[in-house]
Amino acid sequence: MLKINSDRFLQSLRDLSTIGATPEGGVTRYALTDIDWQAREWLKQQAASYGFTSHLDAAGNLFIYDPEIDVASPPVLVGSHVDTVPNGGRYDGALGVLAGLESLISLKEAGAPLARPVKLAVWTEEEGSRFRGGLVGSRAFIGEVPEVELNDTDAQGVTLAEALRQWGLQPEELPQVASKPGQVHAYVELHIEQGAKLDFANEQIGVVTGIVGIRRYDVVVMGQANHAGTTPMDMRRDALVAAAQMILAVEQTVKKSQYTEAVGTVGRINVEPGGVNVIPGKVEFSLEIRDLDIAAMDALSEQILQQLQEIALVRGVEVSFEHTAEVKPAPLAPAVQQIISSVAEDLGYSWRQMPSGAGHDAQHLARICPTGMIFVPSVKGISHSPQEFTPDEDCVRGANVLLNTILRLAGSL
Template sequence: MSALIVTSKINEHRLWKTLMELAEIGASPNKEEGVTRLSLTKEELEAKQYIIQLMKDIGLEVRMDAVGNVIGKLLGTDPLASSVMVGSHTDTVFHGGRFDGSLGVLGAIEAVRTIKEANMKLKHSIEVVSFTDEEGSRFGTGYIGSKAMAGVLKEETFELKDKSGVSYREAFLHAKLDPTKYKEAIRKPEEIKAYIEMHIEQAKVLEESDLSVGIVTDIQGPVWLDVTLVGDADHAGATPMTMRKDASIAMAEVMIEVEKIAQCHGGVGTVGYVKVEPGGVNIIPGKASFTIDLRHVNKMERSKMVKEIYQSVSKSCEKRMIEWHIDVKKEVDPTSCSPDIVKSLEEACIHLNFPVKKLQCGAGHDSLIMSEITEMGMIFVRSKDGMSHNPKEWSSREDCADGTALLFQSLIKLAK
């Protein structure tokens, strides 16, 4: 393969400035509660406008597609050639950090701005994308923008409601988007040569290896389950232990099994949300609701995990004469990154004198969905203490610049 061309250096100060500016949108007043930009809220829509303005400032062709994905295009020399796509998301979890998703979008913008400033002429157009609702924190299901682009978004998604009773359909309309036109966001596989995403690692592998960047080889696929258990709410003092239909105890048994099942299969399992009702100190809980997040890089092993969770819920509820129901809120297959893109990233690391470090990805990303329609690759940037989805989330200015330099080199190689 031909050598990479390096004629410019990433502007570290400028990249950091945009990261800190975006972090102000949705930030808590005292900063201690982090950043909250849930999908299609006022804060997230303001973030979209910030990204749009940045893209316009550097001369990209900017548009918002039918589901709110923000796309900025740097035209290549061949208008008929497929595009190289790069990006991430700017929505956050409740009380999230400043880097998750945002680094991938702003780093992509900075890399493309550096290409423009160097007056490089590339055959393939580069499209920087900020996807709508990767996190799924507001409506309970994520990857909305990438699913729409890949043609796998389901119409029933728009009937989901947030905790305030607002439906996705209503949120779309409030954002001046037409939910009936979501299929207009679909992109054909022949339109996209490759998709590459830079993201903070959200783990400690790079930190423990004392490395600023790494190359992802595989991505775990998540399954999200909403579990509801219904027993009887009775008096805490008057009801004998042998006569109770306590939904909270059944839930506790299942929570322990989640840990055992995940460890047994080499995956991960998390109970992240729990609610018991009626919620009185002297009332036996008649209803328990909770979520289960299961992940694995192997689809077959993950299927075994899901099956065993169902068996565990059924067994515990049958023993206690409790009714149960499970809704599958999200199910995305695990995937592997393109060997060609992984190789290209290795060559870019060597060119930049970065040690080559390959690692798996435990979190879900839009890359998972985009792999269904194109070749896909990911760059990881070191996370301090492995912290993520937390106000303490941190990646240093220097590490962010290193990741963006690697992204810059990769885009040149993919688009030339």
């Protein structure tokens, strides 16, 4: 089994985390800003010092590859992102990019004769922290950034098109970024779990089975606002008490269901009129359901919406729903999962299969080529925070799994 150079790899993780470092020990690197550019320039320099070539496409995606591998076959792509959430962690995205670069270097140093080229992709605006659509680079790569999205603005009123132009890119060329069918042999991404399953189970490697789908609703409960002092308890149509019961029903329905990985969340609530001495007349709340299986999402949303209607009936309030967002689940290729788990096995690492509850660029790549994801533990499941932490040994294990997965995907001559 090939191994990466762990000192060099861990040093690169520390070096990249200084670009956009915050006083709290986190990182702020918004997409398509000067800081993001600095991170890309640093990557290009690293790559050049090992004899690699870099190329920036019209979406700002940075590709790094060995110009000496003169094989016409479709490449194995490996990648992740370097943009972050405000005051985010040092590992989210950066780990996958740097493990990808380290894998390229290790393959070159080992002189492994590959049947296919390997390319590192650094995707643009994964987080959606500056331009809310998120996953912009990987969507451009599969031809799914609609023209209207170029008019989306950041907090300063700068459009996505303007931000691309400030980097010397031509937004009109965005459609040309889209890869054609068969152009990519396979895609693999190493990422921190951002949840606590591996850490709590004391396991080293997560073999990702897929990226969960997301369904969101806005729920409105209409009761009757009235005087809190003069309206007897049995004459009330309290929208908030009904909503409270509905929120509990969401939790119970998901917990009691046969779908053990499914999650249901009410994360936002608004009460009107919102006075201490007024019975709430109207409540709006969000409802979100996530699972890897679209049938489970369908079954759960149907059960939940039916329960909310029953509660409304009993409580004499009215309830209405609006389906506001839908992201389809993205199952990952069983063949790539098989390679990742056998690599982990051969390296002597413990591993488990698991879905990803968070979105990743891999969910889009999965639509055009066989795709796999490797997770390493996030201590206490903390992410999108300066406290985000993955021990050095876990970072190295993840990179070793990535390297050998790439090697098997690229195949030897």
